[in-house]
Amino acid sequence: MRMSIEDQKRLYRCLYLTRHTEEVLSDLYREKKSPYKPMTGIGQEAVTVGASFCLSEGDFVSPALRELGAMLTRGMSVRQHVLDALKKPESMSGGRFSAHHSGDISKGIILGTYIVGSNLPVALGVAFSLKYTESDRVVLAFFGDGASSTGSFHSAMNCSSTMNLPLVLVCNNNAYALSTPLRFQMKTPDIYIRAAGYGMEGVCVDGQDVCGVVEAVDKAVRKARAGGGPTLIECKTYRFRGHSESHDFDDGRPAEELSTWRAKDPLVIYRRFLLSGKKVDEKALRRIEREVEREVKEGMEYAFAAPELSADKVDMYTHLYADNGGREKNV
């Protein structure tokens, strides 16, 4: 993908928006000012944001569990995310579902699931729809190294390859599933090598380098759009925080490991890259950051001030059944 300066700034904006939103929400949680416990993708933004950045209007993204970056990049507002996080009546699900797995199909964001890996067969099905309707749209599905052990992953790989569906599978291999290091999860630390077994192309990129991620995903997206079928892209990355904000930062991870990776902060790397190109200066980036900070602040303010769910206004049964005809009881 040839990115214009505007594109590059927009990409930086998405990265910073994601980082800043998650940091603010985490701080609030740690300071006990917010009940919302984030499971952040801090450290992994180049993957989440970079990959989503390659999509166009009408495409779909299927987030795994720490893909706020994908949601924001696809146009979900910070306000909406915080409304979801705070389980407000204005949230996407009206208090029914978690912000981590929130979806908005009008923006091409497919509702997620707590069940690790289980979003992949669903993404597969959306990709099936796209081929069925002869659309040139694509689906981008995220999953972690942990998810690669599930049967759901296997299904999505094999069916999408066999049926030649427009699906791009992006693995953020952050070296851990909760506390479990790769050595307990798989024999080799590489996941992209699984692709060959399904007759699929497998690609491995540095997940801290957003340019590399964009390049690889963009290529796969184009291929899928052109009817070339699915691609598996593994991004080597790392989460800088604990599994969730209520977990310790390390969860038993070696301190050196963490510090080595922290030195590869995707935002710092991209920022440096932009500045080195001389087309964007420090001031411009500061301006973006200031703007983002304002947007986040406003989103937070709105969402925190928004009315809480009150028991007397809860609508418990609508949409449980399509017609809902008298099924409140003994359904």
Next chain:
Amino acid sequence: MRMSIEDQKRLYRCLYLTRHTEEVLSDLYREKKSPYKPMTGIGQEAVTVGASFCLSEGDFVSPALRELGAMLTRGMSVRQHVLDALKKPESMSGGRFSAHHSGDISKGIILGTYIVGSNLPVALGVAFSLKYTESDRVVLAFFGDGASSTGSFHSAMNCSSTMNLPLVLVCNNNAYALSTPLRFQMKTPDIYIRAAGYGMEGVCVDGQDVCGVVEAVDKAVRKARAGGGPTLIECKTYRFRGHSESHDFDDGRPAEELSTWRAKDPLVIYRRFLLSGKKVDEKALRRIEREVEREVKEGMEYAFAAPELSADKVDMYTHLYADNGGREKNV
């Protein structure tokens, strides 16, 4: 494996025993003289028998759905198989379970399941036990090309490789899952190539050549025994009959395909090989065949004559719960 002449004759015996038993049972079914509807492995005996032949006392085998050859090679008697087939009170399960999936743990045959692929995680668990108890025994698990699409296959591959378990996974890729040809099942027709993605060794052999099967499986068994972990062995083969004896021979398969493969009859091939070695002559093979035919005949006679299940003698509840204490009702 260096096979003595005796071994070779024993191997031929197993092959012929399997073939003959299945043919007789199929004929009886088609002539409506037997209620048992076989799902034969006719055409695939080199895989089923050859692989099982590599095991020693104390090893385990986990059959898929058409692995009579494995059961017989492991020492299950024809008589027992026909008792199982006819659901007699003397059957292994006393009428509870099918002969296709019958097990006898005393002979290292693990009870199977109707659920395709589902025997693989169980075999994985038995292999886990063997490593846990520091045994040098191994587990050989069979599955078909169809089963390779299941999450169960993925689990067995990934866990056995990660945990370095003594498991040998033998795929009889007979090009069809029921009626479904490989092109609807997977992108590439090869399954052994999946192994690399799990950091496992993958091997592909001609499944009509029992010597090649034995060589490959024997090597994998030795490796597993020595603590070298699992191997995936794909055997290219073909079933000469329909999915079951109530299905048409072809199930829509192209006639030329069938005849090409029929020309590669594993028994004919091995017979020819034995004779060409000059150490075994036609007479010796005829003697084996005669013996086998007698054994099969006796087994059939015994089993057909054995008493039928009668309702008043059925023991419905034992072993459903370990102690069975008063749980006949409302359990």
Next chain:
Amino acid sequence: MKTTISGALRLALRDEMTRDETVFLIGEDIGYYGGIFNVTKGLIRQFGERRVVDSPLDETGILGIGVGAAISGLRPVVEIMYVDFITTCMDQVINNAAKMPWLSQGQLKMPLTIRANFGTGKGDGPQQSQCVEAWFMNVPGLTVVEPSTPKDAYGLLLGSIRYDGAVLFLEHKLLYALQGEMEPDGRALPLGKGAVRQEGKDATLVSCGLMLHKAMRAAQELLEEGISLEVIDVRTVKPLDLELILESVEKTGRLVTVEENPYTGGWGLTVTDAVNRELFGKLKEAPLRIASLDVPVPVSNVMEEMVVPNVERIKREAGRLVRHGKGRQ
């Protein structure tokens, strides 16, 4: 016209696929082979590989495609060959198909029909003969349908495909060949409505599927002995048409449920519970449940016959309930 249940199902699929381009079929061996019980026979010739998809042997993949396609504008009819195999994709059924519309406040629709054959009678044993409705009774969001006649099979399948929520559509394998009158008129039957199959006054028999036919036979034979049973076919096991049942039991004063799944935890419990609660003090006898024994389905036909309720047993127990009270002794 006269046709079988499998014929009626095929007509429903054909008619709805003709009418609605978004309807497609996916499953194992449903295309060129025509499905293990021939329900989809010939449809691939008519509609092509795009709309009749032979899938890999992977129920999770099949269900995933169903769920994903349903939320993105199609109306998938997925086939699980034998319902027992649904155990390999339960996550998609329970956690996604049943919940996504509710979780998204209706932003996502789930016009997904999961067809599967089920049931005893073929000697297929414990992993290919199960009767599983009861596993899903406690899963809000799912609808479970079970036709017992060609006419219902046609109308309920249309109703299921047109319904915007997830439906588990269960077809008893012994009923596929059952003949009956029906008109392929493109009319759907509403889900959740039972039907009185026979009027009577001494007791109400509530059943569905194959058991419904056994119950009918028992009722006919008991009639000759002077016992008049009202027989209700629930048609939809979840949600049950409790209104219809209560009305009937209010009249007859006695209830017998006849189900094919094991006794403990069977769906009949939902019926007896409602009846006991709503008609407390008005019942002539304690409701009686007739169900399979609490064991897996044995492969032996001798044993299977002992496990599953048969006409004799229904007759004996229902007859005893009316004559002497206390059906089971």
Next chain:
Amino acid sequence: MKTTISGALRLALRDEMTRDETVFLIGEDIGYYGGIFNVTKGLIRQFGERRVVDSPLDETGILGIGVGAAISGLRPVVEIMYVDFITTCMDQVINNAAKMPWLSQGQLKMPLTIRANFGTGKGDGPQQSQCVEAWFMNVPGLTVVEPSTPKDAYGLLLGSIRYDGAVLFLEHKLLYALQGEMEPDGRALPLGKGAVRQEGKDATLVSCGLMLHKAMRAAQELLEEGISLEVIDVRTVKPLDLELILESVEKTGRLVTVEENPYTGGWGLTVTDAVNRELFGKLKEAPLRIASLDVPVPVSNVMEEMVVPNVERIKREAGRLVRHGKGRQ
């Protein structure tokens, strides 16, 4: 000594692993991390990686290892992190673990314990808060255990590990921190036996797990209003100790079941059915079921609180049943 339920579970695992070399643990994050609710904390230091196995994120693999190890001489205790995830390995549970001993006429034993946390109260929403006992009521061969005190947690876990069949051992996530007296004396409690937690004469409350504690509180508060409730903790949801329950209801004449799963299809049905059948004509009121609303578990605490029975609701409905009949209106 005084300890929590999670402490008691840990003691049971420690004691049984010490006593019996064939007992091992496998699950996600149970080793170095100590389990999502710390139940296995420290055990890997004591017993090593051989006996406390951190598995890949793959419930099918975990269960497969459990089933395979159980039939080949070991006594696996496998952990499914949240019971909701059991939907991804239901085939192993239903078709293999529950059936293999019966299918093999006892040649194979299944000393398999499947531990999992479950339940509402943490705001974890519809795929991480489910209460799933009812899905398994209709699966012959399985045993489902649910402790509500540290003493029971210890004894029942020992009982489950020593039992030669498959046990689904469900631990309510809100109860892990519950304190109580217990002695790690190596004594197992028998499965299938309930306990009277409080004697009373006006009605029998039947419950388990977290709901048992709510039922107890409601009973205590009602006592001050002059209503005396007998409270039974079933401890094993399958099989239910119907004998104990019937005995109690025979005395009190009224029954209330309190369960956490959705109303329709809940396990309480098995209790009301048995009581209605066995005590027909002897009951003062129709049995009353109190359960969660028939919706998935919402993530919002406001909504969750509305969905799940609370002390207030139990008090109100049980009180009304005793005072005026007809608990639910």
